[in-house]
Amino acid sequence: IKMVLAIVNDHDAQGLQEALNKKGFQATRLASTGGFLREGNTTFLIGIQEDQVDDLLEIIKEKCQTRKKIIAPMSPVANTLENYYSFPMEVQVGGATVFIVDVDQFIKL
Amino acid sequence: IKMVLAIVNDHDAQGLQEALNKKGFQATRLASTGGFLREGNTTFLIGIQEDQVDDLLEIIKEKCQTRKKIIAPMSPVANTLENYYSFPMEVQVGGATVFIVDVDQFIKL
Amino acid sequence: IKMVLAIVNDHDAQGLQEALNKKGFQATRLASTGGFLREGNTTFLIGIQEDQVDDLLEIIKEKCQTRKKIIAPMSPVANTLENYYSFPMEVQVGGATVFIVDVDQFIKL
Numbered sequence: 179i180k181m182v183l184a185i186v187n188d189h190d191a192q193g194l195q196e197a198l199n200k201k202g203f204q205a206t207r208l209a210s211t212g213g214f215l216r217e218g219n220t221t222f223l224i225g226i227q228e229d230q231v232d233d234l235l236e237i238i239k240e241k242c243q244t245r246k247k248i249i250a251p252m253s254p255v256a257n258t259l260e261n262y263y264s265f266p267m268e269v270q271v272g273g274a275t276v277f278i279v280d281v282d283q284f285i286k287l
Numbered sequence: 288i289k290m291v292l293a294i295v296n297d298h299d300a301q302g303l304q305e306a307l308n309k310k311g312f313q314a315t316r317l318a319s320t321g322g323f324l325r326e327g328n329t330t331f332l333i334g335i336q337e338d339q340v341d342d343l344l345e346i347i348k349e350k351c352q353t354r355k356k357i358i359a360p361m362s363p364v365a366n367t368l369e370n371y372y373s374f375p376m377e378v379q380v381g382g383a384t385v386f387i388v389d390v391d392q393f394i395k396l
Numbered sequence: 397i398k399m400v401l402a403i404v405n406d407h408d409a410q411g412l413q414e415a416l417n418k419k420g421f422q423a424t425r426l427a428s429t430g431g432f433l434r435e436g437n438t439t440f441l442i443g444i445q446e447d448q449v450d451d452l453l454e455i456i457k458e459k460c461q462t463r464k465k466i467i468a469p470m471s472p473v474a475n476t477l478e479n480y481y482s483f484p485m486e487v488q489v490g491g492a493t494v495f496i497v498d499v500d501q502f503i504k505l
């Protein structure tokens with residue numbers, strides 16, 4: 179069994195969850211915040227069999243979109259970069275950031 | 288050291304926490320949401336010694352109850368199953384879903 | 397790749413995040429609650445290369461302070477210890493509780 183932690187944009191969370199439900203993948207959602215942009219995002223915790231990993235990654239890739247975000251000058255984020263970015267700065271926010279962790283035991287009580 | 292992630296019903300979280308406190312198990316609680324029913328639940332993050340795993344599972348099993356839930360027809364959940372379930376549907380929600388993960392290092396700073 | 401889960405005091409979260417941003421460590425923050433004191437804290441989820449672990453621990457140690465907390469008598473917490481602590485009780489709350497977990501795959505989609 180593997181534990182997948184997938185950090186996705188809030189905008190994609192609903193669509194991803196529906197795709198997971200359709201395919202019978204069970205998931206738990208944690209409300210999270212991106213450390214850099216300080217915007218809410220969603221961390222999915224998904225326990226799956228090892229041989230389901232590739233299918234799951236396919237679903238995540240399909241449902242989670244890369245998007246550009248503009249950071250305004252003089253915003254708190256721009257200021258943490260010590261004014262190097264005093265002009266509007268564009269960042270690419272990935273569709274999903276995924277950790278796959280091995281599980282010793284997976285138990286339903 | 289093992290890291291235990293236990294997803295439990297909100298109704299059982301308080302009782303579980305009190306039992307953990309009494310037995311000297313330290314825990315951190317994350318607010319979470321079940322992917323299917325979209326109801327709030329609680330994810331406990333518990334770091335323990337390997338030889339404490341069985342005791343911990345005993346406590347979780349005792350304090351976390353399986354319960355039945357009825358999904359109403361025409362609810363958002365029923366609709367994600369594409370109207371196959373247009374009558375009220377019953378699901379069994381487990382007492383707890385538990386992941387036990389091995390830890391490289393556990394450090395208190 | 398390692399996944400670091402670091403539970404820190406809310407008071408230290410902002411300072412830690414700024415230090416992580418400066419050093420180019422990416423992080424995701426989960427709102428959490430301490431099981432014993434039942435106060436909000438912050439769980440940082442940080443994916444890093446194995447050879448960055450020591451640097452990261454240095455940053456966490458520097459930015460996260462140990463502090464004393466007083467638990468009032470007759471508080472819900474004191475009562476869970478069955479009135480043994482009917483006088484004000486002091487607890488030392490660590491700067492950070494850190495789990496380092498090995499990662500099978502780390503993927504940005």
Ligand SMILES: Nc1ncnc2c1ncn2[C@@H]1O[C@@H]2COP(=O)(O)O[C@H]3[C@@H](O)[C@H](n4cnc5c(N)ncnc54)O[C@@H]3COP(=O)(O)O[C@H]2[C@H]1O
Pocket residue numbers: 185211212213214215216217219269270271272273274275417418420421422423424425441442443444
């Ligand atoms: N110091 C810096 N300087 C310039 N640009 C920076 C930066 N730190 C982050 N960014 C950019 O900002 C985007 C949003 O980061 P954020 O931390 O809010 O939100 C992140 C964070 O919540 C999570 N994440 C990414 N890598 C992570 C890691 N190694 N560990 C934990 N969480 C991670 O995934 C979200 C999307 O990350 P992604 O890399 O696709 O997209 C990032 C990246 O393009």
Ligand SMILES: Nc1ncnc2c1ncn2[C@@H]1O[C@@H]2COP(=O)(O)O[C@H]3[C@@H](O)[C@H](n4cnc5c(N)ncnc54)O[C@@H]3COP(=O)(O)O[C@H]2[C@H]1O
Pocket residue numbers: 199200202203204205206207223224225226286294320321322323324325326328378379380381382383384
């Ligand atoms: N492999 C896994 N990875 C990550 N988290 C997991 C997991 N398995 C269970 N969980 C977590 O535990 C909660 C209870 O799951 P359980 O399987 O006991 O109880 C489930 C199950 O009986 C049922 N169910 C879930 N998905 C279903 C589906 N596609 N079709 C029919 N019934 C479903 O609805 C109940 C509530 O599910 P919900 O998602 O709201 O809430 C789930 C979810 O938060």
Ligand SMILES: Nc1ncnc2c1ncn2[C@@H]1O[C@@H]2COP(=O)(O)O[C@H]3[C@@H](O)[C@H](n4cnc5c(N)ncnc54)O[C@@H]3COP(=O)(O)O[C@H]2[C@H]1O
Pocket residue numbers: 308309311312313314315316332333334335395403429430431432433434435437487488489490491492493
């Ligand atoms: N093994 C573990 N697994 C998961 N999370 C862990 C953990 N060890 C610590 N944590 C997390 O780190 C926070 C600080 O723990 P610390 O041990 O420094 O500081 C603790 C400790 O000094 C004290 N404490 C905890 N449980 C106690 C007990 N049963 N009796 C007396 N004092 C206790 O109260 C402070 C605050 O504890 P709280 O639970 O509110 O908050 C904890 C909890 O959220």
